[in-house]
Amino acid sequence: MTGSQEKQITILGIETSCDETSAAVLVDGVNLRSHIISSQIVTHQKYGGVVPEIASREHSLHIRPVVEQALAEASVEFKDLSAIAVTYGPGLVGSLLVGVSGAKAMAYAAGIPLLGINHLEGHIYANFLEHQDLEFPLLALLVSGGHTHLIVFKDHGRYEVLGYTRDDAAGEALDKVARALGLGYPGGPQIQKAAQDGNEQAFRFPRAMLEPGSLDFSFSGMKSAVLNALNSARMRGETLNVPDLAASFQQAVVDVLVHKALLALQQTGVKTLLLAGGVAANRLLRETLEYELSRQKVRLVYPSPVFCTDNGAMIAAAGYYHFLAGDAAPWTLNAVPGLNLKSL
Numbered sequence: 001m002t003g004s005q006e007k008q009i010t011i012l013g014i015e016t017s018c019d020e021t022s023a024a025v026l027v028d029g030v031n032l033r034s035h036i037i038s039s040q041i042v043t044h045q046k047y048g049g050v051v052p053e054i055a056s057r058e059h060s061l062h063i064r065p066v067v068e069q070a071l072a073e074a075s076v077e078f079k080d081l082s083a084i085a086v087t088y089g090p091g092l093v094g095s096l097l098v099g100v101s102g103a104k105a106m107a108y109a110a111g112i113p114l115l116g117i118n119h120l121e122g123h124i125y126a127n128f129l130e131h132q133d134l135e136f137p138l139l140a141l142l143v144s145g146g147h148t149h150l151i152v153f154k155d156h157g158r159y160e161v162l163g164y165t166r167d168d169a170a171g172e173a174l175d176k177v178a179r180a181l182g183l184g185y186p187g188g189p190q191i192q193k194a195a196q197d198g199n200e201q202a203f204r205f206p207r208a209m210l211e212p213g214s215l216d217f218s219f220s221g222m223k224s225a226v227l228n229a230l231n232s233a234r235m236r237g238e239t240l241n242v243p244d245l246a247a248s249f250q251q252a253v254v255d256v257l258v259h260k261a262l263l264a265l266q267q268t269g270v271k272t273l274l275l276a277g278g279v280a281a282n283r284l285l286r287e288t289l290e291y292e293l294s295r296q297k298v299r300l301v302y303p304s305p306v307f308c309t310d311n312g313a314m315i316a317a318a319g320y321y322h323f324l325a326g327d328a329a330p331w332t333l334n335a336v337p338g339l340n341l342k343s344l
Helices: 041-045 052-074 093-110 119-129 170-180 187-195 220-235 242-268 283-295 312-324
Strands: 010-015 020-027 031-039 083-089 114-118 138-143 148-155 158-164 272-276 299-301
Touching: 010 052, 010 093, 010 312, 020 052, 020 312, 031 052, 031 312, 041 052, 052 093, 083 093, 083 119, 083 312, 093 114, 114 119, 114 312, 119 138, 119 148, 119 272, 119 312, 138 242, 148 242, 158 242, 170 187, 170 220, 170 242, 187 242, 187 283, 220 242, 242 283, 272 283, 283 299
Parallel strands: 010 083, 083 114, 138 272, 272 299
Antiparallel strands: 010 020, 020 031, 138 148, 148 158
């Protein structure tokens, strides 16, 4: 290797928290040399959602070829890596263990640091893959299948959690409603597709705002309202319009997310909002936020759709900043399925 190459920081990122086996090679935090995702969506669609035992088995089968392909496409070998970053939580315990165990073995054998990455932190860092001009402080609206959070990102490694869901996450509610409507899995994209032909004002579903000034979320009541409407119609022998239901429910979810984000911006005075997580790919959410934030001169930043869902590139991006901070994980690192993002 030449002297200039020796100065490069090359991170292999590994993500196995749920139903995607993914690996990516990122150089100096900005140069994504490879990005491989092996999705299990087709495998789990027949069950209407992720089956944990099947997910971990699929990760076990795919982690080695996915990592090998990522290294080959990046034209690097283990000896060229500066560190290996891996998701250790939150997520499905079996899936996480496959990634953590594999990353530990690879890092130990290569004699390089192991970096343990919080999955939620990874989603936030997905924005840094395409936006290198971000300036702190930042407000992150993280919306995924398992989490809905509002977080002030003060600096690398420094967060303040302002609000989180008290029951169902937005993505979880979308999945459950999509299943009830017979739209399939994953729910978010299916709801969005069906809603294109629907009337968002056809049904008036509740918007839970909680206590005055609260930045927490609650989507359970909204989900239950849809299920109750469906059950009531079936008892009467009626059939409800699925696109109308999808459009009305999607609008209700977006209304709550946007309201809380605007409230958080007002309370903090932050001038940049980051969208993160799988639901960040929702077109209505992006368009509504773009309209509302443009009126307040607040910048909206979000990743490309491929970086919204679970992926190794976001883990490598977070790993790059952990590496700069000298924040290596011990070899005793274990999977933590209920890991939180703590205020630091």
